[in-house]
Amino acid sequence: MLSVLLSLNLSHLGLWASGLILVLGFLKLIHLLLRRRMLARAMDSFPGPPTHWLFGHALEIQKTGSLDKVVSWAHQFPYAHPLWLGQFLGFLNIYEPDYVKAVYSRGDPKAADVYDFFLQWIGKGLLVLHGPKWYEHRKLLTPGFHYDVLKPYVAVFNNSTHAMLDKWEEKAREDKSFDIFCDVGHMALDSLMKCTFGKGNSGLSHRDNSYYLAVSDLTLLMQQRIESFQYHNDFIYWLTPHGRRFLRACQEAHDHTEFQPPFRQRMGPQAVTLSAPGPDQVIRERKAALQDEKEQEKIQNRRHLDFLDILLGARDESGIKLSDADLRAEVDTFMFEGHDTTTSGISWFLYCMALYPEHQSRCREEVCEILGDRDSFQWDDLGKMTYLTMCIKESLRLYPPVPQVYRQLSKPVNFVDGRSLPAGSLISLHIYALHRNSSVWPDSEVFDPLRFTPENVATRHPFAFMPFSAGPSIFMFLAGGGLAESFQEKPPNQNSQCESTRSGTLTVLPRSVACVQVNQLISQLSIHK
Template sequence: RWNTRQLLKIIYEPEYAKAVYSRGDPKASDLYDFFLQWIGKGLLVLHGPKWFQHRKLLTPGFHHDVLKPYVAVMANSARVMLDKWEEKAREDKSFDIYHDVGHMALELLMKCTFGKGTSGLNYSDNAYHLAVRDLTLLMQQRLSSFQYHNDFIYWLTPHGRRFLRACRVAHDHTDQVIRERKAALQDKEEQERIQSRRHLDFLDILLGAQDEDRVKLPDADLRAEVDTFMFGGHDTTTRGISWFLYCMALNPEHQHRCREEIREILGDRDSIQGEDLGKMTYLTMCIRESFRLYPPVPQVYRQLSEPVSFVDGRSLPAGSLISLHIYALHRNSAVWPDPEVFDPLRFSLENMAGRHPFAFLPFSAGPRNCIGQQFAMNEMKVVAALSLLRFEFAPDPSRPPIPMPQLTLCSKTGIHLRLTSLGQGSGK
């Protein structure tokens, strides 16, 4: 898949996954070094003591109580997208939902990261929005084009120059926001205003993070973590939401059952609160089953820092490159009977109880699992619930999606769905 002098070993069996991913081996530098120009050395690419320091400092920012107020932010961003979809539903033809979901997910993330959303986007914010979108696309293209793997060649190409321009825009925006926020925090009144807000944004949490010796992250590390959060939290949730809605379109009986559950929870309300998310049992099962069939990140890579021995007696030496093929793991018939069938009951409490803990890994596993998985699940539930209340989704048989595993799980043909409006709010 990429330019390396070593053989890549692919694993897709739970015991093998456990042997490697329950440890803290570093990410495979042959692949993840491509990310450095944009996201720098944040959690995604760090390893060793510095990774541990960052992970420890950032973990409190993803606590349940910190994430709860974001639900209203997520709901507002989703409604803007769904209002646009009312017009598209009236056209009575299918359309590719990916672009709209991506736009919504990125604006939502900007609001949660910088405290800004659609209403507060200025010229610089819009330029940043476009830069992040560009960088994500260019990164995907670079990984899938072998001739672009050499840095010297890539930076001379139009794609490489475009990537560097977008990097400058993204970095300048993040640096400016960090400078302004740090300056504002010197003002006592501004400090009190930030603390009294309904929710702290990700940048507030980063600026406040400190270890036992009261050491804070330097500006370069702050920018790396902001850029990592924007990269890691934008395209993955876009893919997750898009594939979930496709699964709902293909399975109207499950779509109907999710909608009924949401109506029962919300009653006459058309807004979602943090407390509602834990009650969405069937919707959560359907989201997990869509993650099983279409994991947003289809492969994750490690480089062994020490030898590993597997249960069958095989072993690999230190330095080996390993790919956990999540897409193949989730369709492994030895673990999942009838793996191509969409069956949310696989994720009932009874069925999950006897399953191998490394059989289902949409957020990877072990100490280097996805720090933002609860944020992502909350976003999935909010957007999915509000979407199902507003619309009935149906597939377009003439344009089925063709899964294409890249950095994230793309579709060669987009994800074209037909929407029928159920009316505003709760759909009653």
């Protein structure tokens, strides 16, 4: 009797649970339909390309490549057009400077529909934060990037760059094209490890290489998730093979920041390799060390402070510091953003130098004149590289490391042509299309560094060039300059299997590999093959 009652109760419980799931699913569907209706009405005055009944524009983007496809749409629809990723996520995709100014001169929050995808990976750092919390973190971190703080890092960047050039010296003897993206990525990661945690000059460990592969995997998975509407729901995504792969890659990336490169401790005749403590313990130990006056003096007298030291010392006017959770999020954010965008920017710059040897020659002449008989750059040299800087900016125009960013309007916006959007609308700033807008950049597909002479910059719209939200990376000057002095880059040879097509939503990545043929220079004018 008892078993019969129990089975009846379980049966009723199952029915109630099924009914609850159906009701919740129905309410979620109603919410999505109402939101779609609101977004569609908001963009009624903006014509755009036809949409698929289920996938929106996502299917065509995945088939043809998002970057060049959006550029072709930008030629058809001046100023802006609707961009639907599935049926429930719609953005107004903008790529005209006055439209960009109307939105990005304000303080609208980042679109949670996209940026919340990052939370599992990097937590609530500057990339994800918005509003007062963002300003609070930004204010605390800004002193750490003052020129006087950055100057000592030039030697660190030089060392990492020279290590990469040593590898390329060996590869140059083979007279073959090779993928530069991986080597540049390792160089950027090595620099970041030294800057973030005070890593020594021992080179990249197996764990560092695992982190590099994990970040590459996470970037591609994130791009795929943004463009695939069926992955937008967290619950569904974590159940898919792609979602589980994303979680595994997140764990790999977190293991890297949680456990610093092993250190060795002598115990009698045996040397035992120990894993360094996790970030929470590292933070506690660093905080304890800063309480000791001798240890604090030792840290302050170092040639340069690492990023974690700077974060620990940051405080506002009231003396409030970042919490341990905030510290970890900012370290993870710094590692991702500093590594990924720098790798993309340098790789495409070097590829441009390989394609346009006349500009490469002028950069080399400028760099050789500045260096003289020295083999490394100093801080004061950076401001003297005027032509190299123009070439870097032109490369960033054609291949911006961050091709697209998203906002959600907190209040209505009126555009220069009289059209408007209500509060709650979603905006996509397509930087890649903005930089190839032919009404702003004549012959926009042509590589022309003279676009960035002081005279041309002065007459250009201030929102026409936006490669980074916080300015170019100093890595690019050092790596590009070092190569200009030591090597000649050439396009891939005809027998190479390399591709140079672009893809990406988070960063502009080579669809296959970005290859150049590197020849070492035995003098300023002769080439050794």
